Amino acid sequence: MSVITQIDAMEVLDSRGNPTVRVTLELSDGVCESAIVPSGASTGKREALELRDNDRTRYMGKGVQKACKHVNEIIKEALMGTESGRQNDVDSVMRALDGTENYSSLGANAILGVSMAYARASARSLGIPLYRYLGGANACVLPVPMLNIINGGSHADNTVDFQEYMIMPLGFECFSEGLRASAEVYQNLKKILNERGDVTAIGDEGGFAPNLKNNQEPIEVILKAIEAAGYKAGDEIAIALDVASSELVGEDGLYHLEGEGRKLSSLELVEYYENLVSKYPIVSIEDGLSEDDWEGWKILTQRLGDRIQLVGDDLFVTNAQILAEGIAQGVGNAILVKPNQIGSVSQSMQAMRLAQRNRYRCVMSHRSGESEDSFIADFAVALNCGEIKTGSTARSERMAKYNRLLEIERELGGGEYLGWNIFR
Structure with missing residues (x-):
C-alpha cells in the first residue's frame, strides 16, 4: 500500500470570488490529487463551521489562511505515513484531532479538503474511478x-x-x-x-x-x-x-x-x-x-x-x-x-x-x-x-x-x- 507523503493547502477563489481551501495530497507511489471545498450562502444553524480569518484587511474578512495553516501544520503532521484506502480511519483521526462537534477548532473546510483529496488519491492509487472507490x-x-x-x-x-x-x-x-x-x-x-x-x-x-x-x-x-x-x-x-x-x-x-x-x-x-x-x-x-x-x-x-x-x-x-x-x-x-x-x-x-x-x-x-x-x-x-x-x-x-x-x-x-x- 502507498502512504501519504505530502499534504498542502492553499487559498484559492470560488465561483463568487470568495476565498476557499484547496488541498493537494501526495502518496508514496507518485499519485498526487487535489480537492477544492465549496461554500454556501444560505446556511443552516447546525452546519459544521467553515473557518474564516475575520481579517477585514483581506477579502473583507473571508480569507481562509487559518484553515490552510491547520492543514499544513496540524493535520499534515497527524496523517503523514498513513496508508491510502483507509477513508474512515483518516476521517476519524481528523475528527478526533479537532475535538469539537462542528469542527470549530480546525474548520470543516480544512477537514473536508483533506478528506476529499485523500479519497481522490486513494482511488487513483488503486487504479479505479472515484465513484468505485467510494461505492x-x-x-x-x-x-x-x-x-x-x-x-x-x-x-x-x-x-x-x-x-x-x-x-x-x-x-x-x-x-x-x-x-x-x-x-x-x-x-x-x-x-x-x-x-x-x-x-x-x-x-x-x-x-x-x-x-x-x-x-x-x-x-x-x-x-x-x-x-x-x-x-x-x-x-x-x-x-x-x-x-x-x-x-x-x-x-x-x-x-x-x-x-x-x-x-x-x-x-x-x-x-x-x-x-x-x-x-x-x-x-x-x-x-x-x-x-x-x-x-x-x-x-x-x-x-x-x-x-x-x-x-x-x-x-x-x-x-x-x-x-x-x-x-x-x-x-x-x-x-x-x-x-x-x-x-x-x-x-x-x-x-x-x-x-x-x-x-x-x-x-x-x-x-x-x-x-x-x-x-x-x-x-x-x-x-x-x-x-x-x-x-x-x-x-x-x-x-x-x-x-x-x-x-x-x-x-x-x-x-x-x-x-x-x-x-x-
Whole structure:
C-alpha cells in the first residue's frame, strides 16, 4: 500500500470570488490529487463551521489562511505515513484531532479538503474511478439532475422569495437525454424572458433572476419554456422548488413573502404549498419550512408527504444524528447531502446510508459558492443517490459536474437512470 507523503493547502477563489481551501495530497507511489471545498450562502444553524480569518484587511474578512495553516501544520503532521484506502480511519483521526462537534477548532473546510483529496488519491492509487472507490461494485445509478433555472431569495437580487425553481427530467431513458432536454428548456426560457422584456442576468447557480410579480409566476414561465422546447410538463419534465424558508422567517415568527406582501403562519404556508402542488406538476419541495419549525414540518409531512418529495436541507444539515430525530418524528422524506455541512466524506456517507435504510431519498448537492471540482458527481453515483442538484446548464463550475456525469455514464455503458422510479 502507498502512504501519504505530502499534504498542502492553499487559498484559492470560488465561483463568487470568495476565498476557499484547496488541498493537494501526495502518496508514496507518485499519485498526487487535489480537492477544492465549496461554500454556501444560505446556511443552516447546525452546519459544521467553515473557518474564516475575520481579517477585514483581506477579502473583507473571508480569507481562509487559518484553515490552510491547520492543514499544513496540524493535520499534515497527524496523517503523514498513513496508508491510502483507509477513508474512515483518516476521517476519524481528523475528527478526533479537532475535538469539537462542528469542527470549530480546525474548520470543516480544512477537514473536508483533506478528506476529499485523500479519497481522490486513494482511488487513483488503486487504479479505479472515484465513484468505485467510494461505492464499490454496486455504484451504477446516474442521478436525475435538478436544474435550478430561476434563482430567487438569497441567490439573486430580485423580487422572488423562493430560492430555487428547478426542473427534473424524469421521463427519459438515460442521464444524457435528460440533460439535453433540460438544456433545451433552459435556452427556451431565456428566449421567453427576453421576449417579455425580463432581465436574463443569472444568479449564483446559473439560473435566471428576473423580477416577477409573485412566487407562482416563475413556475408559469418555466411551464411555457418546457412546452416551447417540445416536452410535456408533468410527464417528461417536472418542477421542484427550494424555498429556503429559514430565510423567510421574520422576528414575528411568521413567514414573510415580501414579493407578495404576505405574512403566513406555518399552517398557512403548508396550505399555500398544497395549492401549488394541486395546480402545478411539482414533485419536490426543499426546506418548505424553517429548520426550527419541527411542528410545522410534521404538518407538512402529514399533508404532502405521500404526494411529493419533502427534502430537508437546513433541517438535517447532512447530520446523521439530526436525521435520526427526523425519522423518529416522521419529518420529511428526503435529505439533501452537502459534504461541507457535516465536514467529511465518511460522515456524509453515514447520513446517506441511514437515510436509505429508512427509505428516505438522498439528493446530492453543490453549494452556491462552487469551483471546477466535480467530486459530488462521483459521490452521487457512488451511493446510488438517484438525484443531484448542481445548478443550471450555465456557468463552468456547474457544468463541470454535469460533464463528469456524462463521462461516468459512458464509463458505465449507460448505467441506470431511475427517472420517475425515484418516487415509486
